[in-house]
Amino acid sequence: MSTNKFIGGKFATGALLIAAGLLGASLQAQAAAIITINNMNAPGVGFNDPTPVDPVGGNTGTTLGEQRLIAFTHAANIWGATLTSNQPIVINAQFTDLACTATSATLGSAGATSIFRNFPNAPKANTWYSYALANKIAGAYQGTAGAAQINANFNAKLGKTGCLDGTFFYLGLDSNHGTNIDFVVTLLHEMGHGVGFQTFTNGSTGAQNGGFPAIWDHYLMGTATGKLWKDMTNAERQASALSGDKLVWTGPLTNAAAPQVLRAGVPALNVSGSQAGATAGAHPVGEASFGPALTATPITGAIMPVVTATGALDLACEPVTGLNAIAVRNNIALVSRGTCGFTVKVKNLQNAGAKAVLVADNAPGTVTGLGGSDPTVTIPSVRITQADGAALLAALSKRTRTTSAVYASLALDMTRYAGTDAAGRLLMFAPNPFQGGSSVSHFDTSATRNLLMEPAISADLTQSPMVPQDLTFKLLQDIGW
Numbered sequence: 001m002s003t004n005k006f007i008g009g010k011f012a013t014g015a016l017l018i019a020a021g022l023l024g025a026s027l028q029a030q031a032a033a034i035i036t037i038n039n040m041n042a043p044g045v046g047f048n049d050p051t052p053v054d055p056v057g058g059n060t061g062t063t064l065g066e067q068r069l070i071a072f073t074h075a076a077n078i079w080g081a082t083l084t085s086n087q088p089i090v091i092n093a094q095f096t097d098l099a100c101t102a103t104s105a106t107l108g109s110a111g112a113t114s115i116f117r118n119f120p121n122a123p124k125a126n127t128w129y130s131y132a133l134a135n136k137i138a139g140a141y142q143g144t145a146g147a148a149q150i151n152a153n154f155n156a157k158l159g160k161t162g163c164l165d166g167t168f169f170y171l172g173l174d175s176n177h178g179t180n181i182d183f184v185v186t187l188l189h190e191m192g193h194g195v196g197f198q199t200f201t202n203g204s205t206g207a208q209n210g211g212f213p214a215i216w217d218h219y220l221m222g223t224a225t226g227k228l229w230k231d232m233t234n235a236e237r238q239a240s241a242l243s244g245d246k247l248v249w250t251g252p253l254t255n256a257a258a259p260q261v262l263r264a265g266v267p268a269l270n271v272s273g274s275q276a277g278a279t280a281g282a283h284p285v286g287e288a289s290f291g292p293a294l295t296a297t298p299i300t301g302a303i304m305p306v307v308t309a310t311g312a313l314d315l316a317c318e319p320v321t322g323l324n325a326i327a328v329r330n331n332i333a334l335v336s337r338g339t340c341g342f343t344v345k346v347k348n349l350q351n352a353g354a355k356a357v358l359v360a361d362n363a364p365g366t367v368t369g370l371g372g373s374d375p376t377v378t379i380p381s382v383r384i385t386q387a388d389g390a391a392l393l394a395a396l397s398k399r400t401r402t403t404s405a406v407y408a409s410l411a412l413d414m415t416r417y418a419g420t421d422a423a424g425r426l427l428m429f430a431p432n433p434f435q436g437g438s439s440v441s442h443f444d445t446s447a448t449r450n451l452l453m454e455p456a457i458s459a460d461l462t463q464s465p466m467v468p469q470d471l472t473f474k475l476l477q478d479i480g481w
Contacts (some may be wrong), residue, residue: 046095057172075187085136098162110190150194192435206237244366251478265412275405286383359391419447
């Protein structure tokens, strides 16, 4: 059974009982549910790292390993105060070397150690439940009493050369992580997977585990077919996992709470004009994390491409000059993704006089946002699919040097909440191509505010899985917590 990965990028407590720095030490968070953390690291590494450190952000530990354990117990206390179960939740946890590059990293991975169906009090017959949830519903341990229900790993290489260089886990308990990664938030995310925020169906093949659906699949629906995942064929599930904005959550508690958490308004691009042809109408876009946000008031203008000498879309990684500068002035520029950062492209077009920017993807797939940060960017920008970029470039073939008969309107669609479909259902993460460990078992990245159980960490996440900060606990309630 695969685990779920948390990828770096976009992403009343009970008693605190601490026994840090010892091989095999167990920590217990006690509230509405008792959570026990088994430290699986060997002496001298991970949770037993003896490196001296100063206390930080309410974390009083004096070694790196001790601070890591205190942060873990703090996160466990948050979940312990949120969940209810008369059976202890046991987590085997360790720091290990996980995948990373200089610019991205797998922060952690976690999942249920076992799954169960047809246990006492099971609400759905012939349906898989995570170990911890099965114990809660049955009111008794399934399998071996006291066995760990969750296995969790965290990246021991984070911050070292070649692993998200210069970025570290912040071990304070006060959310004051700055440009580093809040370890408590990472822990909350991974524990969320462990208690059941995941499907046990194979999203890449569509095959159900042992021929039975997960409880997750009773609430996951593909709008292209109108079927729940439990009722689809393998091929239908496989296609649904790649369907972008056509995979939704039908759980009533989550969807009813969405307006209390999510922003009203979804970014929208509408294309019109006498030369628009097949491009006329609405197109999905991804928001930029920099520059001014879109509002309900549309930004309109002629679309003008920045092109190379051969007529292909340009990357706009260098200052825009000559005919391209004339073309984009006071218009909405169309450029290609690639080579340089999004902020570089948009700043170059801003300097050339463009009023907004459409960045066409350079590979097939579903649309996502534009990452980056530059406070000097003052024009809006959005990302569009490679297919939409190619279609727009073809429609612009009859443009003049300064205008076209293809027009764009960029605004927020105020009839929807960011991260939902037109029917108000939460969108789930279904990118094309499939992302193993991330697809299907996360909220979609279009959600605003950012949610704890998106596939990538975001700097603005809080240490709460509950409304009004988050929808994670509502989804867990939908499946039986």
